Each structure stands twice: as C-alpha cells, then as structure tokens.
Amino acid sequence: MKIKKILNNNAAIVVEDNQEKIVIGPGIAFNKGKNDLINRNKIDKLFVVKNDAHLGQLLPQIPVEHMALTQEIIQYAEELLQVKLNPHIFIALADHLSFAIERYEDGIFIKNKLLSEIKILYKKEFDIGVWAINYVEEKIGIRMPIDEAAFIALHLHTASVPSGDLQVSLRQTSIINEIIHIIRDYFSISLEETGLSYERLITHLRYTLYRINDTAERTMDDEMLIMVRNKFPSSYHCATKIAEYLSRQHDIQLPSEEVGYITIHIERLRSREV
Structure with missing residues (x-):
C-alpha cells in the first residue's frame, strides 16, 4: 500500500491493487512521502474509492487544505459523539465543505430552510457544526454562515447511524x-x-416519522382520543389537516393515536403563542 498523495499527517491517498483508497490514522503520513509504504497498524479508517467516474473526477478537485479540515472535523465529531462515523462521510463532507468555501469566496450564500428543525433534532451534531465553522475561520480566515453548521450536522447525523x-x-x-x-x-x-x-413538538414529530410503521407502540385508547378531540377541537382539526397532507403528499398514514398526540402538542404550543 503505497502513498499517492499526502493530505496531512493523519490522512493520505494510497494505491493498492491498482485501486485508490483514503487511509486515516494518527500520524499515519508523518515524515512520509510519495510512494512510501503505509503502516497498516496505524490505519484507523479506510475509504475505498471505487471505479466511479464522479469520484475519480472529484478527488483531484478538492484542495488538500479542505481535506485536512474535513479530517479534523470528523475526528472532533467522533470524540464528542463517542461513535465511529461511516468512513464514507470523508468524501461527502469534504466535497460539501470545499464547495461551501468556494461559494463563500464567490459571495454566494445558501440559506438552510431547515435550520430551526436541525438545531433541535440533531443538537449535538449542530453544536459540532458550529465548532466546525469556527475552526474553518480559525484555520483559513473564512467565516461561513450558521446555515453551514446545520448542513454539516446533517452529514454527521447520517454518518453516525447504521x-x-x-x-x-x-x-x-x-x-x-x-x-x-x-x-x-x-x-x-x-x-x-x-x-x-x-x-x-419537533422531537415528537421526529420519532413519529421514525416509528410510523411500528404498530406495537400504542398508548392512547379511543376514550382518551375522543376526550382530546372534544377538548381541543381547533388543534385536533389542525392535526387532521396534517394527517391528510402527509397521506396526500408523502403517502404516510398517521394512526389515529398519533393524530391525538400531535393535537396535544399543538394545543400546548398554541396556548403559549396566542
């Protein structure tokens, strides 16, 4: 396994059996040069660059500096989340981060319409995203908007679950x-x-979508549902509108119990807003 390109002290692109791979590990490329051998015992992660035309074109276009930033963000995330992220995040996040930096340099800013929801749904990952944009500013002097922290959080969340x-x-x-x-x-x-x-409400909706096909977890009986419907008619009607929308637009069928729970959350939320 010979080095083709050093990304930083802890990451390199190597070639093995005529196939490119990205290897990551503490000090794995320290004092190394092109064509030097990699110590397999130091490999913490290995990403195989398959025979994919897109990846083949992508790798050379990502600056080494951006790859190094990505590797540091991933390492920081793994320490805080106490998980080993899917190694495929390296290419995905490096590509996203590099493109985001390029957009910033061109004066193009993309708003993340899901910012508020991501901050709540993936709080730990979002906090890491905030750290990441601060780290980017510290290293290369580019201050990306808070929206990028949310984009990074989504990548981290996806790579942290099976x-x-x-x-x-x-x-x-x-x-x-x-x-x-x-x-x-x-x-x-x-x-x-x-x-x-x-x-x-956001947290409940998240778990509702996760367990939508789980028929075993039902805790609201018909009598309770009738009481909720009669006590909170406006919120219940809104919840039924949500159920109709999900069915029509996303082919998601909300059980009557979930409509009842959403009603309660809407009522609690609405009573604090009006």
Missing part, C-alpha cells in the same frame, strides 16, 4: 418543516422556535 442515508434525513427534516408551516398558517401565528413546547 445504514444512514442523507436523503432520508433530509426528507424527514423537510416533512417536519412542512408540518410546522401548516400549523403556522392554520393559526396565523409565528411560533417561538426557542420555546420548550416547540422543541417537544
């Missing part, structure tokens, strides 16, 4: 954002995004 899929995470977070807009429009209120009731 079979993580960024598109699934994005879809679930987008659906939650759509639900919040339904509530806002229905009651014509601007919700306090830092409030405890808002956070509880």
